[in-house]
Amino acid sequence: MRRKGLASMAVQTVETSAASGTSAAGTPAAGTPASGTAAPSGTVDLGPASGLSCRECGTRFDLGPIFACAECFGPLEVAYDLPLGDPEALRAKIESGPANIWRYAPLLPVPADVADKPNLNPGWTKLVKADNLAREIGVEPGKLFVKDDSGNPTHSFKDRVVAQALEAARAFGFTTLSCSSTGNLAGAVGAAAARAGFRSCVFIPHDLEQGKVVMAAVYGGELVGIEGNYDDVNRFCSELIGDPLGEGWGFVNVNLRPYYGEGSKTLAYEICEQLGWVIPDQLVIPIASGSQLTKIDKGLKELIALGLVEDKPYKIFGAQAEGCSPVSAAFKAGQDVVRPQKPNTIAKSLAIGNPADGPYVLDIARRTGGAVEDVNDEQVVDAIKVLARTEGIFAETAGGVTVGVTRKLVEAGLIDPALTTVVLNTGDGLKTLDAVAETSQATATIPPSLEAFRSAGLAG
Amino acid sequence: MRRKGLASMAVQTVETSAASGTSAAGTPAAGTPASGTAAPSGTVDLGPASGLSCRECGTRFDLGPIFACAECFGPLEVAYDLPLGDPEALRAKIESGPANIWRYAPLLPVPADVADKPNLNPGWTKLVKADNLAREIGVEPGKLFVKDDSGNPTHSFKDRVVAQALEAARAFGFTTLSCSSTGNLAGAVGAAAARAGFRSCVFIPHDLEQGKVVMAAVYGGELVGIEGNYDDVNRFCSELIGDPLGEGWGFVNVNLRPYYGEGSKTLAYEICEQLGWVIPDQLVIPIASGSQLTKIDKGLKELIALGLVEDKPYKIFGAQAEGCSPVSAAFKAGQDVVRPQKPNTIAKSLAIGNPADGPYVLDIARRTGGAVEDVNDEQVVDAIKVLARTEGIFAETAGGVTVGVTRKLVEAGLIDPALTTVVLNTGDGLKTLDAVAETSQATATIPPSLEAFRSAGLAG
Known part of the structure; x- marks a missing residue:
C-alpha cells in the first residue's frame, strides 16, 4: 500500500476541499x-x-x-x-439460495435471516454473453461478457x-x-x-x-x-x-x-458463479471512488480462499472518463499518489475528482497485470451506442466508459482478445438520456404514404 | 363470446378509424x-x-x-x-430451468433450444410481498403481492x-x-x-x-x-x-x-410458481388492448390442465384509467359491447380507445367473479407515490392504475382483503417522470448550515 498513516490522510483531506469532485x-x-x-x-x-x-x-x-x-x-x-472448510457444501447452499445477493449471505456482513427482512433484494443481474459486441471491438466471440447491473431494483449497482x-x-x-x-x-x-x-x-x-x-x-x-x-x-x-x-x-x-462497500463484493461472486465458478481472466471496472474495484478484488480473493473457485491469475482494469481521470493519470505516469482533478465529464456518476480508494486501485491494477485507462466524452457516447446496437443494452454513461475503455485496451494489446473478459455496466441509460439525445434521433420523417416510404430508401 | 364473426369485426374496423386511441x-x-x-x-x-x-x-x-x-x-x-401426463417431471424441469421466461419453453411457441439463441432473456421478475402497501390500502399483510415487471431488460412487460x-x-x-x-x-x-x-x-x-x-x-x-x-x-x-x-x-x-400475445402467459406462470405453484385468489391486471389479461387467464387454465397447480376459483380484475375506460364502462353498464373512446389520460401506455380484446376481458371478469374498474389521473399519480413510498417500487402510470384500482376495489368490498391478491406493475416510472414531477420535489432548500437545518425542522 502506498498510502500510509495519518500524514498522507491529512494531505488528502486538505485536497478534498480544493477539488470540486463529487467525492463521497x-x-x-x-x-x-x-x-x-x-x-x-x-x-x-x-x-x-x-x-x-x-x-x-x-x-x-x-x-x-x-x-x-x-x-x-x-x-x-x-x-x-x-x-472455511467445506467448499462443496457452501457452493450447494449458495446455489439453492434466492436469486439475489442474499444467496451470498454467509459471506456478507448481514444476519443469516436477512432474506426474510424487507429490503429490495437486489443482485443476481444478468451476465450477458456479448458476441456481437465482441466482434465489434475485436474480441473473440464467446469470450466477452457484460455484467448488466441496470437490472437492479432502482437500476444501478x-x-x-x-x-x-x-x-x-x-x-x-x-x-x-x-x-x-x-x-x-x-x-x-x-x-x-x-x-x-x-x-x-x-x-x-x-x-x-x-x-x-x-x-x-x-x-x-x-x-x-x-x-x-x-x-x-x-x-x-x-x-x-x-x-x-x-x-x-x-x-x-x-x-x-x-x-x-462490501456490497460490491457480490459483483465478484455473481460473475464467477455465472461463469460456472470460474474467475474471468480480465475484468473492466469503472472507477468513481475506486471502492467498487477494490471490493471486487477482495471478493475474488475470498472465493479463492474459500475454495469456491480455482486459484488462477486475473487482470483487473480500471476505467475512467478523460474529464475525471486522476487514477488513470497516476497509473500512466507510474506514480503512487493520485492527484485530485476538477471533474468535467458527462460521466457524472464517476466524477469523483479525489477518489478515496485511488491508491488501492493503482496497487491492484499493477499487482494483477491490469491497467487503468480513460476515454473522452465522445468515445463514451459512441460506446453507449455501440453497446445498445450490438447487444440491446442501454447503459448509462458509466457503462459507456467501461465499454469504451475495453475497446481501447483491446486495440492497445493490453486486453487479450482470446481470453475471457467481463465488462461492468453499473447503471441505466434512462438516467442519462442527455448523453445520447443529440445523436439518437429518427432516421427519417415522412408523410404516411408508401410512396414517401419508398423514396426514403428504408425498405429492407 | 359476445363478438362473433365477420359482421362485428367489420364494425370494429370502422370504429378504429373514429377513435384516436393507440390501438395496435x-x-x-x-x-x-x-x-x-x-x-x-x-x-x-x-x-x-x-x-x-x-x-x-x-x-x-x-x-x-x-x-x-x-x-x-x-x-x-x-x-x-x-x-400432459407427468406434472412432477414438468415442474422439476421448469424449476431447474433458466431464471427467465425460457424456463417455460415447453409451454410457449418457441423451439426447445430457444435459451441458446441471442435474445434479451426477459422475465422471472420479482414478486414482491407488499406488506406496507397492504396496510396502506386495507389488505391483510402477507396477502398482497406486486408482480414488478419494471425489472425486465427494457423495463416493461x-x-x-x-x-x-x-x-x-x-x-x-x-x-x-x-x-x-x-x-x-x-x-x-x-x-x-x-x-x-x-x-x-x-x-x-x-x-x-x-x-x-x-x-x-x-x-x-x-x-x-x-x-x-x-x-x-x-x-x-x-x-x-x-x-x-x-x-x-x-x-x-x-x-x-x-x-x-403468448408472452403474457409467462406472467401467469411466474406468479403461480413464485407463490409455490398456487393460483392467487385475486389478480389485478391493466387493460390496454386487453390481450395481457386474456393471456394471463389462458396461462392459468393451462397450468390447471397440466396439473402444475391445483384447480381452484380465482377472480380477475381489469384496471383502466378513467380517461380511457371503454371496458370498465361496458362492465359497469352490464353491456357486452365495448364502445370506443377517445383517450385522454396520463396513462398513455394503456390509452387504447378501442381495445381489440375488450369483449374477451368482459367475459373473463364476469366468468371469474371479478370486475373492471377505473381511476382518474389524480388517483393514478397518488397510487404511483403510495407504491413508491411503501415498497420502494417506482411504477409507470400503468402501475398507478392497477394499484389505484386495487385500493378502490378493496374499499368497495369487491376485493377480499383476507385473500391473496397479486397486482401487476407492467412498467417503469423512469419512463413517465412527468406524471409525478409536479408533486415530487425537495422537501426544503436550505443553506449548508446546521442552524438552517435545525430551523427547517427535519431532524429525525
Missing part, C-alpha cells in the same frame, strides 16, 4: 471524531462479520458505525469469520451497497437512512428506506436537474436541497454526523461506509 | 389479406405450438405469419400440444411479448422486426432486434416527446417519424404489410401478433 463524504477531517452518533448498545448480529479492521495499520475494532481508524485515520473495512448499509443500520438501531448524492445513490437510499420502513433524508445540491430530483423525491423521504455545490453538501453532512441533530442517522456512505 | 394495428380491415408477407417455406419449429386456431369459429391453420381467420376474420391464437414475436420471426425467415409504437414497445423491439442481429424499423408519430424518441433510437435501428397521429401510423403500417415494400418484415403486433 468518506474522508474524515483530521481531529474530528471518526465515528457516527452512538448506536444503542447490545449484541450486533451481522453474520460472519467479526469486526472492523484498519486497511492501513491493521488495528481491529468492534462492529459499530465507525469508518476511520482511531490510531491512524486509515479507512476501516469489515473482517470476517468466513465459513447502488442497490447492492445500500442493501448492506441498511442491514448495518438495522443492527445499530438507526432509524433514519441518509446520504449525499447527485443521482443513483439518492434513488437507491430512498427506495430501500421506504421498503424497510426507515425514515430517509437525502441531501442534494439545490440546483440538481429536475428529473433527478423527481427520482429522488418520489419515494417519499425527506429530500433537502443544499444551497451550494456537491462539496458544500458533503461538508454539511460531515458536520451533521458529528452533531446531536444527526443522532440515530445512518449515512450509508459515511458512518456505514465499511458495510456499504 | 392488429385488426384487419375487411377485404384486406389477413396474412403478412409470405415467409420462406420449410419446417417451422415452434416447440409445442401445433397451429393457429380462430378464437371465434375454431378453424385451424398451419403456423405462419397470419393473424386473422380466413373464414370469419376472427383473431387467431396459438394452439398447442402441451406436455413488452420484453416478454417481443421475445415470442422474435422467435416466430426467426422461424418464418423474417429479417426485419417492426412495430408502430408510442413508447415501451419501440424500445423493446429495438433492443431485441439489436441483440438478435435483426434489422429493425419502428414507426412513431413524428411529434413524439424527445425522451421517447431517444429511447427508441439508441438501439440503432431505423426509426421513422410519420407525419400524423398514432392512427395515421397504424394505417400506414397496415398498408405496408400488404405491400411488397414490407416483404420479409415481421410486425410484432400485427402479422406476428398471435405469437407475440
